Amino acid sequence: MTVVKSTIRNGVDTEQLFGTLDLIKAQPELARFQFRASNRWIDGAHNRSTIQGFYAAGGEDASRSEEFQLDAGEPAILLGTDTGANPAEYLLHALAACLTTSIVYVAAARKVQLTSVESTLTGDMDVRGALGVDEDPRNGFERIGVSFRVTGDAPAEKLREVVERGKARSAVYDMVTNGVPIAVEVATD
Amino acid sequence: MTVVKSTIRNGVDTEQLFGTLDLIKAQPELARFQFRASNRWIDGAHNRSTIQGFYAAGGEDASRSEEFQLDAGEPAILLGTDTGANPAEYLLHALAACLTTSIVYVAAARKVQLTSVESTLTGDMDVRGALGVDEDPRNGFERIGVSFRVTGDAPAEKLREVVERGKARSAVYDMVTNGVPIAVEVATD
Numbered sequence: 001m002t003v004v005k006s007t008i009r010n011g012v013d014t015e016q017l018f019g020t021l022d023l024i025k026a027q028p029e030l031a032r033f034q035f036r037a038s039n040r041w042i043d044g045a046h047n048r049s050t051i052q053g054f055y056a057a058g059g060e061d062a063s064r065s066e067e068f069q070l071d072a073g074e075p076a077i078l079l080g081t082d083t084g085a086n087p088a089e090y091l092l093h094a095l096a097a098c099l100t101t102s103i104v105y106v107a108a109a110r111k112v113q114l115t116s117v118e119s120t121l122t123g124d125m126d127v128r129g130a131l132g133v134d135e136d137p138r139n140g141f142e143r144i145g146v147s148f149r150v151t152g153d154a155p156a157e158k159l160r161e162v163v164e165r166g167k168a169r170s171a172v173y174d175m176v177t178n179g180v181p182i183a184v185e186v187a188t189d
Numbered sequence: 190m191t192v193v194k195s196t197i198r199n200g201v202d203t204e205q206l207f208g209t210l211d212l213i214k215a216q217p218e219l220a221r222f223q224f225r226a227s228n229r230w231i232d233g234a235h236n237r238s239t240i241q242g243f244y245a246a247g248g249e250d251a252s253r254s255e256e257f258q259l260d261a262g263e264p265a266i267l268l269g270t271d272t273g274a275n276p277a278e279y280l281l282h283a284l285a286a287c288l289t290t291s292i293v294y295v296a297a298a299r300k301v302q303l304t305s306v307e308s309t310l311t312g313d314m315d316v317r318g319a320l321g322v323d324e325d326p327r328n329g330f331e332r333i334g335v336s337f338r339v340t341g342d343a344p345a346e347k348l349r350e351v352v353e354r355g356k357a358r359s360a361v362y363d364m365v366t367n368g369v370p371i372a373v374e375v376a377t378d
Contacts, residue, residue, distance in 0.1 A: 011233025012268055020268070021322050031317040031326070035278050039285035041306035044200025047289045049282040051274045056266050063265050068274040070259075072286035076252050077245050079201055079209070079294070085240045085257040087287030087361045089224050093238040094283055095371070096228035097261035098276030100236045102319075105268070117230035123369075128220040130291075130360045133210050137220070140364035146373045156377040163375045171319045172276045175329035179368035180312075182284070184335045186352045188345040 012108035030057045045073050045080030078127075088141065091176070092121045098172035099146065106166045107152065112159070114152040121146050144176070201297035219246045226259075234262050234269030267316075277330065280365070281310040287361035288335065295355045296341065301348070303341035310335050333365070 007015035024031050034055040041047045052067035053060060072087055074080025085093070096119050107114050122145045126137035150159050167173055196204035213220050223244040230236045241256035242249060261276055263269025274282070285308050296303050311334045315326035339348050356362055 011235070017268055020266075021320055024317060024320060025322050028317060028323070031315045031320075031322075033314050033316050035275070035281060035312045035314070035330075037278055037281040037285055037310045039282070039289055039308045039310070041289050041293060041303070044293065045290050046200070047286055047293075047306070049285055051278045051282065054264070054278075056264075061264060061266060064271055068278075070274065070279075070282045070286075072282070072290070074290065075243070075245075075250060077209075077250060079206055082253055085259065086224070087283045087290060088364075089226055089240045089243075089257075090259070090279055090283035090286060091361055091364060092224060092226040093228070093240065093259045093261070094276045094279035096226055096238055097236055097259075097279060099373075100228055100230050101234050101261070101263065101276060104230060104233065104236075114230070117236070119228045121226045121228070123224045125222050125224070125360065126220045127222050128213060128217060129363075130358055131210055131213060131220075132358050133214050133220075134217070138363055138367070139358055140360040140367070141224075141369050144369050144371045146371060147376070148373065149376045151377065159377045160375055163373070167373060169319055169321050169328055171314065171329040172280055173371065174318075174327055175277075175280060176364060177368050177371050178327070178329070179366050180330050180333050182333045182335060182362065182366050184288075184337065184352070184356060186349055187336070187338045188340065188348045 009108040009111070010104050010114050012105055014108050017105065017109060032058075042083075045078070045086075046083035047072050088123060088125070092123055092144070094172050095144065095146070095176055096121050098170045099148075099166060102170040102173075103148075103150065103163055103166035106169065107162045110158075110162060112152050112154045112162055114150065116149070116151045118149045119146055198297040198300070199293050199303050201294055203297050206294065206298060221247075231272075234267070234275075235272035236261050277312060277314070281312055281333070283361050284333065284335070284365055285310050287359045288337075288355060291359040291362075292337075292339065292352055292355035295358065296351045299347075299351060301341050301343045301351055303339065305338070305340045307338045308335055
């Protein structure tokens with residue numbers, strides 16, 4: 001009789017997860033990653049990013065067979081034609097997606113089987129800043145609210161710990177709360 | 190003989206643009222906006238945001254007839270199956286899209302006809318932070334590089350001013366450089 005023990009939990013291969021952690025502990029230089037996006041203006045508020053290659057674990061990763069295309073836009077009240085979610089909404093999506101993935105991976109590592117992870121995010125802004133009609137309001141959101149509902153085969157206290165640890169390890173949560181230095185170069189020919 | 194003077198420049202209706210600015214100057218309370226995203230975990234690194242309604246100009250905006258659906262994922266090396274761009278890549282797209290839209294709107298307001306706006310963005314990260322194997326590296330990007338190429342019917346100096354002003358007014362550039370307070374709530378039933 002053979003007992004097959006699955007290493008998949010929450011759709012995450014925990015054997016691969018712990019193997020990756022061990023490898024990076026042993027060879028920290030493999031932890032250097034670079035992600036990229038290329039964007040092209042189409043018309044008005046419509047522009048499109050393409051995303052495919054990235055650098056990871058000591059070399060250029062070529063595992064993605066197709067590029068992702070992401071279209072941005074603005075609603076009519078912000079002079080667009082809804083060619084896509086607007087940039088600030090994409091930022092909310094990036095935050096929601098990162099927190100959720102962190103929570104799912106942490107739960108997998110801690111042997112918590114999740115049944116659902118749902119969130120709603122809100123970002124409040126005074127558009128006088130971004131429109132340049134008043135110098136006082138900042139351009140971006142003054143605050144972001146995130147409301148999670150998480151269920152699984154663990155007590156509420158354990159689920160809250162998983163969310164807390166997921167938040168503490170999320171790349172986008174770190175960037176949006178703490179900020180990142182941005183260097184902008186411009187060519188005009 | 191009728192002379193029709195178009196108010197459209199770079200795909201932006203400049204008459205509407207200046208009308209919106211005048212309206213918000215006169216009634217600053219109309220500048221309160223709230224954007225939103227709802228996210229649901231699907232499996233592993235795969236989760237999906239839906240984006241549709243928002244609050245703007247004194248009421249709930251119902252002009253969008255359809256919701257946007259955005260799928261996130263991770264590549265194989267980060268234990269996913271490429272169900273979408275990853276959250277950090279979405280953040281790069283949000284930044285590219287916002288800077289580009291700001292540049293296009295500023296150019297329209299300043300009577301600069303653009304012919305192209307292209308950008309490439311890079312974000313460097315040491316994944317030991319987000320994977321929790323070392324406390325030293327931060328979780329997110331250490332730095333973001335943005336390289337713009339902008340062409341149009343204006344001298345290089347004028348084009349550079351437009352980019353500079355676009356950067357100074359971009360909502361996502363502000364958020365990613367300066368950070369935003371985030372409040373996270375959790376329910377477990």
